[in-house]
Amino acid sequence: MFRAWTWAEQIDHPILITECVCNPVQSRSKMAELLFETYGVPSVAFGVDAAFSYKYNQQRGICQKDSLAICPGFTTTHVIPFVDGEPVYRGCCRTNIGGYHVTDNLKQLLSLKYPHHMARFTWEKIEDLKMEHCYIAPDYAVEARLFQKGSKEAEDKTRCWQLPWVPPPIEEPPSEEEIARKAAIKERQGQRLREMAEAKRSSRINELENQLHGLEFLLQQLAQVEEEEISSFLSKTGYVSKQEIESTLTKVSQSLRKAKGELKVEQAENEEKADSSTSDKYPLINVPDNMLTPEQLKEKKRQIFLKTTTEGRQRAKQKRFEEELEREKKTREDEERRLENPELYLEQMRTKYKELYEKVEQRKRLKTNGGHANGNSSGGVGRGERLNAAQKERMRLLTTAAFDRGKGEDNFGAKDEDWQLYKLMSKDNDDDDDGADEDEAELARVCSRLQAIDPTFVPKLEPTPSQAATTEVPRVRPLTKEDFQVVLGVERFRCPEILFHPNLVGIDQAGLDEMTEASIRRLVSKNEALEDRLTSSIFMTGGCSLFPGINERLEAGIRMLRPCGSPIKVARALDPVLDAWRGASAYAANLQFQQQTFSRVDYYEKGEDWLRRYQLRYTL
Amino acid sequence: MEAEVIKAELVLPTHMSFKRIQMYEKYPKGQSKVRWKQLKQILQAEICQNYSPDEPNYVNIDSPPSMQPCKRICDITGFEAPYHDPRTNLRYANTDVFKLVRSLPNEYVQRYLALRKAAVVLR
Numbered sequence: 001m002f003r004a005w006t007w008a009e010q011i012d013h014p015i016l017i018t019e020c021v022c023n024p025v026q027s028r029s030k031m032a033e034l035l036f037e038t039y040g041v042p043s044v045a046f047g048v049d050a051a052f053s054y055k056y057n058q059q060r061g062i063c064q065k066d067s068l069a070i071c072p073g074f075t076t077t078h079v080i081p082f083v084d085g086e087p088v089y090r091g092c093c094r095t096n097i098g099g100y101h102v103t104d105n106l107k108q109l110l111s112l113k114y115p116h117h118m119a120r121f122t123w124e125k126i127e128d129l130k131m132e133h134c135y136i137a138p139d140y141a142v143e144a145r146l147f148q149k150g151s152k153e154a155e156d157k158t159r160c161w162q163l164p165w166v167p168p169p170i171e172e173p174p175s176e177e178e179i180a181r182k183a184a185i186k187e188r189q190g191q192r193l194r195e196m197a198e199a200k201r202s203s204r205i206n207e208l209e210n211q212l213h214g215l216e217f218l219l220q221q222l223a224q225v226e227e228e229e230i231s232s233f234l235s236k237t238g239y240v241s242k243q244e245i246e247s248t249l250t251k252v253s254q255s256l257r258k259a260k261g262e263l264k265v266e267q268a269e270n271e272e273k274a275d276s277s278t279s280d281k282y283p284l285i286n287v288p289d290n291m292l293t294p295e296q297l298k299e300k301k302r303q304i305f306l307k308t309t310t311e312g313r314q315r316a317k318q319k320r321f322e323e324e325l326e327r328e329k330k331t332r333e334d335e336e337r338r339l340e341n342p343e344l345y346l347e348q349m350r351t352k353y354k355e356l357y358e359k360v361e362q363r364k365r366l367k368t369n370g371g372h373a374n375g376n377s378s379g380g381v382g383r384g385e386r387l388n389a390a391q392k393e394r395m396r397l398l399t400t401a402a403f404d405r406g407k408g409e410d411n412f413g414a415k416d417e418d419w420q421l422y423k424l425m426s427k428d429n430d431d432d433d434d435g436a437d438e439d440e441a442e443l444a445r446v447c448s449r450l451q452a453i454d455p456t457f458v459p460k461l462e463p464t465p466s467q468a469a470t471t472e473v474p475r476v477r478p479l480t481k482e483d484f485q486v487v488l489g490v491e492r493f494r495c496p497e498i499l500f501h502p503n504l505v506g507i508d509q510a511g512l513d514e515m516t517e518a519s520i521r522r523l524v525s526k527n528e529a530l531e532d533r534l535t536s537s538i539f540m541t542g543g544c545s546l547f548p549g550i551n552e553r554l555e556a557g558i559r560m561l562r563p564c565g566s567p568i569k570v571a572r573a574l575d576p577v578l579d580a581w582r583g584a585s586a587y588a589a590n591l592q593f594q595q596q597t598f599s600r601v602d603y604y605e606k607g608e609d610w611l612r613r614y615q616l617r618y619t620l
Numbered sequence: 621m622e623a624e625v626i627k628a629e630l631v632l633p634t635h636m637s638f639k640r641i642q643m644y645e646k647y648p649k650g651q652s653k654v655r656w657k658q659l660k661q662i663l664q665a666e667i668c669q670n671y672s673p674d675e676p677n678y679v680n681i682d683s684p685p686s687m688q689p690c691k692r693i694c695d696i697t698g699f700e701a702p703y704h705d706p707r708t709n710l711r712y713a714n715t716d717v718f719k720l721v722r723s724l725p726n727e728y729v730q731r732y733l734a735l736r737k738a739a740v741v742l743r
Contacts, residue, residue, distance in 0.1 A: 010638050022678045024666045027659070040640040045729070089676040095683040108735055114729060140691070141700060148699045491700035503690050506737025509683040518684055 024614040043597035052583030053541040063539040072544030079519040089194040091523035136549040137493040158489040165484040356443040513557025536567040592620040
């Protein structure tokens, strides 16, 4: 395009520019200045785009010469009454809501609902979604209730957008050969290890046997040697006395026997020996006190102590053993109950789990209520901390301590007992904790049991406030196709609803249907026939009028506001998006167009005030 | 400029013959920071002008506030919301939604409120 223009030396034709309704004079003058000064345009005309669209459609019979044009645009929506083919700006009405707000609303809602797919929700994509899927419900409340009930019609109206998703590569269960091969390798490794262990053991046995033989030989030699030469003989071998040799011998033979695998029997023997020797080990206990010397008394005390500790240990072991038996019995009974009626058992477990979970959750919530409160509300902070019984007690103590002491005098702390108050108030003494722990242990047990036997059970993980971006259960299960679906249900008709109720996005202005009423009122015509003519030809143009269902909704809305029986007919432009251009081009091609433009001379002579009052005449 | 760049029409040509005043004349140092006035400023200027109240101008033709009662819909689901949470100032439709409301982190609460311009703006 610019290449073509580089051939022309200057622009020598008038320019027709569309503007918004009641364009501020500053914008107009800046535009005129730009056109005249920088581009050297001979003459300029400003017109309203909705009016061009209306003219175009009027010539084609879509609307009459007395008509009400409604133009929901991109950032604003206008309602302009046309009388005799010319716009009456006195009755014009503008709300600052348009397609931009609808798209923005949809984008925000989807981003909040699917935070992990936020990158996919670009402006262009959301515009596409809006144009393809959004519609205007004939009655918002009825439609919303339909979706709330979750009826079949609501399902049909729900659209689902599947984002591209690659399923993770499933590991195939290893084939037969794989398993066989792996088993063979393991077998071989095991064999090797066993052989090594065997070799080690035999070598150790040999060593020990050698040692044993050596020691026995030594003993024999010792027996043959005479008394006097024992010490010299012994010093040669390195042992101090015969007992030592004998004890080493027993130790070696013992370890030999162990190495040969007679271990368990030994242990049992040892235990029995230990039991039977308790009475031997503590010989002094049964001897009454007055027969002992002080040293022996000390010895006796020590033996009593040892005996009680070993007995205590044995009793504990016994108790543990009994508990173990008890638990096994319980699980066995549980199993039997489960086998005879699996369904009922499952149900019971599930209800028990739910109850416990609720209790634990509630207690936790009560405890952390103070920290949970969001920062922006003033009433919530601190209130949660006082709800607990223990915490109430604490508050009471604090207040009584502060005020109860001397009437008007603060002598808290004069007496030492006062400081004991802090011990009572200590947060560590929360005895709610004990109850909570039991419940939590029970809960954990039930949870693990359910996980073992119920294939469909998913443990409910607690939602903590620190869980960053997601408001749903964290991914403990592999991602499925459904995780990558964006469901458009209520949003389909919730977002365009803001055209009729700007309050939904916080803009305190009238919606489309009320705007028509406001516009008619502003006309101040008191001519009912005119009003009827206006409403009987309501013309819709502008991109937003392409929403399905807008015509019916508008008709219903206007009927509510107009007197009963007035004729209402809503017609849409042939091409709401481009008719403004078509109308303007038809207008500019007209021979009379030149008379409607103003030139540079006019602009400079007549000044800004004249520019403000300048209006096109649309009927040529 | 190179011939390829001009042909590709990626960048505007520096000299356009149909223009009376070229860009490089207007902004000799190449700063070309076009400062457009914001709508607020334009409106301010409009208001200051003494127009007669009968004539329509940009500020005049604004729509009046709505006469219909405010429609209360749930901030999260979009259903009708008869209830209101005093702590977070969100509207909710039933108890399940309420649980969700209470479990939202503060950032999300503010974003939901910003949808209907009810967020706390610290400026």
